[in-house]
Amino acid sequence: MASENKFEPTNPTLKWIEDRLPLMGLIYNSIGGGYNVPRNLNYWWNFGVLAGFMMVVQIVTGIILAMHYIPNIDLAFDSVQHIKRDVNYGWLLQAIHANGASMFFIVVYVHILRGFYFGSYKAPREILWFLGIIIYLIMMATGFMGYVLPWGQMSFWGAKVITNLFSVFDFIPFIGDGIVNWLWGGFSVGQPTLNRFFSLHYLLPFVLVGVVILHVWALHIPGSTNPLGIDAKGKHDKIPFHPYYTAKDAFGLGVFIIFFAAFVFYIPDFLGHPDNYIKANPLVTPTHIVPEWYYLPFYAILRAIDNKLIGVLAMFSSILIMFAMPWLDGARVRSMRFRPLSRFFFWLFVANGIFLGYLGQRAPDDILWFGLVATSYAQMATFFYFAYFLIIMPLVSRMETTKPVPTSIAAAVLEANKKG
Amino acid sequence: MLKNIKIKGLLAGLVGATIAFSGATAAESTAKHPERHHYESAGIFGKFDIPSIQRGLQVYREVCSACHSLNLVAFRTLGDIGYNEDEIKAIAAEYDIDTIDETGEVTSRPGIPADYFPSPYANEQAARASNNGALPPDFSTIVKAREHLSFMPWSSVYGEDYVIALMTGYHDEPPAGFDLLEGLFYNDAFEGNQIAMTPPLSDGIIEYADGTETTVEQMSYDVANFLAWVSDPTMQARKEMGLKVMLFMFVFVVLLYFTNKRVWKKVKKGEDIDPSEV
Numbered sequence: 052m053a054s055e056n057k058f059e060p061t062n063p064t065l066k067w068i069e070d071r072l073p074l075m076g077l078i079y080n081s082i083g084g085g086y087n088v089p090r091n092l093n094y095w096w097n098f099g100v101l102a103g104f105m106m107v108v109q110i111v112t113g114i115i116l117a118m119h120y121i122p123n124i125d126l127a128f129d130s131v132q133h134i135k136r137d138v139n140y141g142w143l144l145q146a147i148h149a150n151g152a153s154m155f156f157i158v159v160y161v162h163i164l165r166g167f168y169f170g171s172y173k174a175p176r177e178i179l180w181f182l183g184i185i186i187y188l189i190m191m192a193t194g195f196m197g198y199v200l201p202w203g204q205m206s207f208w209g210a211k212v213i214t215n216l217f218s219v220f221d222f223i224p225f226i227g228d229g230i231v232n233w234l235w236g237g238f239s240v241g242q243p244t245l246n247r248f249f250s251l252h253y254l255l256p257f258v259l260v261g262v263v264i265l266h267v268w269a270l271h272i273p274g275s276t277n278p279l280g281i282d283a284k285g286k287h288d289k290i291p292f293h294p295y296y297t298a299k300d301a302f303g304l305g306v307f308i309i310f311f312a313a314f315v316f317y318i319p320d321f322l323g324h325p326d327n328y329i330k331a332n333p334l335v336t337p338t339h340i341v342p343e344w345y346y347l348p349f350y351a352i353l354r355a356i357d358n359k360l361i362g363v364l365a366m367f368s369s370i371l372i373m374f375a376m377p378w379l380d381g382a383r384v385r386s387m388r389f390r391p392l393s394r395f396f397f398w399l400f401v402a403n404g405i406f407l408g409y410l411g412q413r414a415p416d417d418i419l420w421f422g423l424v425a426t427s428y429a430q431m432a433t434f435f436y437f438a439y440f441l442i443i444m445p446l447v448s449r450m451e452t453t454k455p456v457p458t459s460i461a462a463a464v465l466e467a468n469k470k471g
Numbered sequence: 472m473l474k475n476i477k478i479k480g481l482l483a484g485l486v487g488a489t490i491a492f493s494g495a496t497a498a499e500s501t502a503k504h505p506e507r508h509h510y511e512s513a514g515i516f517g518k519f520d521i522p523s524i525q526r527g528l529q530v531y532r533e534v535c536s537a538c539h540s541l542n543l544v545a546f547r548t549l550g551d552i553g554y555n556e557d558e559i560k561a562i563a564a565e566y567d568i569d570t571i572d573e574t575g576e577v578t579s580r581p582g583i584p585a586d587y588f589p590s591p592y593a594n595e596q597a598a599r600a601s602n603n604g605a606l607p608p609d610f611s612t613i614v615k616a617r618e619h620l621s622f623m624p625w626s627s628v629y630g631e632d633y634v635i636a637l638m639t640g641y642h643d644e645p646p647a648g649f650d651l652l653e654g655l656f657y658n659d660a661f662e663g664n665q666i667a668m669t670p671p672l673s674d675g676i677i678e679y680a681d682g683t684e685t686t687v688e689q690m691s692y693d694v695a696n697f698l699a700w701v702s703d704p705t706m707q708a709r710k711e712m713g714l715k716v717m718l719f720m721f722v723f724v725v726l727l728y729f730t731n732k733r734v735w736k737k738v739k740k741g742e743d744i745d746p747s748e749v
Binding site for chain 2: 294
C-alpha cells in the first residue's frame with residue numbers, strides 16, 4: 052500500500068544524505084509514520100514485533116557468549132559453567148540466551164496461530180506465509196544445534212537421536228549409506244559434530260535475518276491483515292504505524308519482558324532439562340531422551356508411527372503441510388470471527404497440539420488413561436493433526452455458512468462505538 | 472469477541488499446561504519423593520544462608536571430599552560465602568596441588584586462592600577401583616542436575632531436598648523381598664533404591680566449628696545448602712537484579728499503558744472518522 056506521507060527531512064545534512072541513500076525513508080516507510088496499518092489490530096498482532104525483538108536479543112547475547120564459549124568436547128561443558136561463574140554478567144547472558152530460545156518459540160507459535168485464526172496465509176499473502184514457514188524451519192535447526200553446544204547429557208543424546216533420523220534415507224543410492232556419518236563428520240556424535248554445529252549455529256541466525264527482511268518486505272506489499280479479515284479500502288481504514296502501533300507494541304513488549312524476566316531471574320532452569328547439568332557421556336544413555344519443549348509435538352508425531360521412515364516423513368510433513376494452507380482453505384472470508392465452525396476446529400487443533408507436546412515428553416509405553424499407552428494416544432492425535440489440514444480445513448472452509456462481514460474497517464469501528 | 476478469544480486462549484493454555492506437566496516427573500519412579508524443606512535461598516527474596524553454607528563446606532571437606540570432586544569451584548570463590556582473604560589462603564594452603572617443578576619432575580605445592588578444589592582421585596579408573604566400580608559424581612553442578620521442576624509444585628523435585636533425602640534415606644535393612652546386590656546399600660531416595668555409596672554421615676561424625684550439633688539431619692541440611700551454592704553461585708545476585716528489573720518494568724509498563732491509551736484516545740473511538748466517507 053503506497054504511503055501518503057513521504058519522509059522529507061528539513062535538516063539540510065539529513066536531506067543531503069537522504070537524497071543519496073534513502074535509508075531513513077526506508078525505516079520511516081517500514082515501521083514509522085509512512086507505513087499505514089489497519090486501525091483495528093488487536094494485541095495478537097504484537098507478536099510479530101516480539102519475534103523480531105527476540106531475534107535481536109538472541110543474536111546480541113549469542114555473539115557475546117561465543118566470545119567465551121569453547122566448541123571442544125572436553126571443554127564445552129566447563130566453558131558454559133565458566134561463563135556462568137566467572138564472566139562478568141555471564142550468568143545473565145547465558146540465562147537470557149537459553150530462556151530466550153524458548154521465548155522466541157513461544158512468540159513465534161502465537162504468531163503462527165494468529166495467522167491460522169485470522170487467515171493471514173490467504174491471498175494475497177501466500178509468499179509472506181511461505182517465508183514465515185521458512186523462518187520457523189531455520190529457527191528449529193538453529194535451536195536444535197544451539198541446544199547441543201553446552202554438551203550436557205541431553206545435548207549429546209538429543210543430537211544423537213535427531214541426527215540418527217537421517218539414517219532412514221539409506222535407501223537413496225550413493226548418498227544414502229553415509230548420510231549420518233557425513234552429518235556427524237565421523238562414526239559417532241563427536242568433536243567434528245560439535246564444531247560444525249557451533250559454526251552453523253552462528254551462521255543460521257544471519258540467514259534468518261535475511262529471510263525476516265524478505266518476510267517484512269512481503270508484508271509491506273499488501274500490508275497487515277486485521278482481525279476482521281477484510282481489505283482496508285477507505286482512507287479511514289488505516290492509521291500510520293507510528294505513533295499508534297509503536298505505542299501499542301511498546302506496551303506489549305513491556306509486558307512480554309516482564310514474563311521473560313520472570314524466567315531469567317527466578318526460574319532460569321525451569322524450561323531446561325536437569326540432565327544437561329551432567330557432562331555428556333557417550334557411555335551412559337539417559338532414561339528418557341526428550342528434546343526441548345518446543346519440538347515435543349513433532350517428536351510425538353515421529354514416535355507415533357511404527358515405521359521409522361514414515362515417522363520421519365510424517366514429522367517433516369507436519370510442518371511442510373503449512374505450505375499448502377492457502378489452497379487447503381477455500382473460504383472466501385479470512386477471519387475465523389465469521390467462521391464459527393472453523394473456529395471450533397481451530398481451538399481443537401491448538402488443544403491437540405498441546406496434547407501432542409505432552410505425549411512427546413512421556414515414554415512411548417507409559418500407560419496413560421483407559422489402559423492405553425502414550426503411543427496409542429499419539430497416533431490418535433497425529434491422525435487429528437493431519438486430518439485438520441487434509442479433511443477438516445478443505446471441507447469446512449468450503450461448506451461453512453459464514454456470518455455477515457462488515458463493509459469496512461471504519462464502519463465496524465463506528466458500529467462498535469455505537470454499541471459502547 | 473476479543474475478550475472471548477483471550478479467555479479461550481488462556482483456558483486452552485492453562486488446561487494444556489496442567490495436563491502436560493502434571494505427570495512430568497512422577498513417571499513410575501522407585502525413588503521416594505523428597506520431602507520439602509525450608510531454605511533461606513528459596514523465593515524471590517532468597518539469600519544465601521551463610522552460616523549453614525560454611526558448615527556445609529566443612530562437611531564437604533571432612534566427609535564428602537574423600538570421594539567427590541568439586542572440579543569447577545575455585546578457592547577464591549569462597550569469598551562469596553563469607554570467608555576473608557586470609558581464611559581463603561589458609562584453606563587453599565591445606566590442599567596439595569599437582570605441579571611440575573623447574574626440572575620437569577611432577578611434584579606438588581600448597582594451594583593458592585586461584586586453584587580449584589583438587590580431585591580425590593587421579594582419574595576415573597582410580598575412582599571406580601576404590602568404589603566397587605561406581606563413579607562418585609563431581610559435585611560442581613549436582614544440585615541443578617537433580618532438580619526436576621514442574622508446573623505442579625508438589626511434583627517438583629528440588630535439588631537441595633534430594634540431597635537431604637539421599638543423606639537421610641538409608642535403611643539398615645532393605646524391605647522384605649527386596650533383592651539387594653552385594654556391596655550396595657538400600658536408600659529410598661535413590662532411583663532403583665540401591666546405591667554404591669556407604670552411608671556417609673552419622674551423628675557426631677565431625678565437630679562443627681560453630682558448635683552446632685552434628686546430627687545427620689543438620690549435616691544433610693548444611694551440605695545441601697553448600698551444594699546449592701556450588702551449583703548456582705550467582706543465585707543471590709540474580710534475584711537481587713531481578714527485583715530491580717521487575718520493579719522498573721512494572722512502573723515502566725504502567726507508563727507505557729497510559730501512553731498507549733492516550734495516543735489511541737481519539738482513534739479508538741473512531742472520532743477521527745467522517746461517517747459520510749465510510
